[in-house]
Amino acid sequence: MQHVARKRFGQHFLTDPAIIDAIVRAIDPRPGQAMVEIGPGLAALTQPLVERLGRLAVIELDRDLAARLRKHPQLSVTEADVLQVDFAALAASLGTTKLRVAGNLPYNISTPILFHLLQYVDSVQDQHFMLQKEVIARMVARPATSDYGRLTVMLQWRYEMEDVLFVPPQAFDPPPKVDSAVVRMVPLAQPAAVDEKLLSELVQAAFSQRRKLLRHSLGKWLEQRQFAGAFDLQRRAEEVPVAEYVALAQALTGTERA
Ligand SMILES: C[S@@+](CC[C@H](N)C(=O)[O-])C[C@H]1O[C@@H](n2cnc3c(N)ncnc32)[C@H](O)[C@@H]1O
Secondary structure: OOOOOOHHHOOOEEOOHHHHHHHHHHHOOOOOOOEEEEOOOOOOOHHHHHHHHOOEEEEEOOHHHHHHHOOOOOEEEEEOOHHHOOHHHHHHHOOOOOEEEEEEOOHHHHHHHHHHHHOOHHHEEEEEEEEEHHHHHHHOOOOOOOOOOHHHHHHHOOEEEEEEEEEOHHHEEOOOOOOEEEEEEEEOOOOOOOOHHHHHHHHHHHHHHOOOEHHHHOHHHHHHOOOOOOOOOOOEHHHOOHHHHHHHHHHHHOOOOO
16 A cells, blocks of 8 residues: 655655665674664665564554554564653563664654663664764764764764765655765763763753853853863863763763773
8 A cells, every 4th residue: 555655754765775775784684683673664674674684673653654564474563652662671572682773764853862762872782874964974073073063972972973875865755855874873882981961961051152162151050060170161162072071071070980
């Protein structure tokens, strides 16, 4: 039966066989691996993935698409909003502690999905996501560039990330208005021990006025926390490397490096 793409679910279905093949090769699924796909849609990626894996868990919000997918004997379908899914519990239900996660994400909620998964980083082996190209540019950005921001710091603190593939709008039906790309995210083996909430507040304060020097955006914030250490506030937020934000958050809590 024909499915009309639903805009509210960010539905853009992959149709280009060469692109689908390139994405699956980048993911490199192996038999028996525990993988979950977010937003399988009409199964463009799902089918080649499950052929290689043997079994695949999928999370789909669209009730009609979930009903179709349930007919596939090798899929376990969770009909849910991915932002409500407990990935640690999902990993346990699949008999693993480390999940592989993949998906051509709905772009309207891609940043919330990335932050949701950050909570479950300890239950993840790796993540491969198709996203708007500009979002991936922000994820993998280097300091002192206009793409470097809150998303960069909060993700680079926990993941090694790589832009692995460019995908043009014509690879989808209907084509999105933006260019896309695929990112590989691998959790760091030895992340710094830091209070994530504090780091998040710090980074938010720093980038709240990104064109100004940090003494304007962060000075007062540090004063309120009675910070007496050394930190150069004569810079803009985008000039501070991830490791320095982490070290500052550690100094604020007295946490030692792991
Ligand atoms: C960009 S489409 C990708 C579809 C398919 N994987 C493909 O590549 O052709 C995004 C998919 O995510 C689903 N989706 C949208 N919002 C979702 C949510 N909150 N939770 C789970 N799935 C969602 C959509 O219904 C759709 O199937």
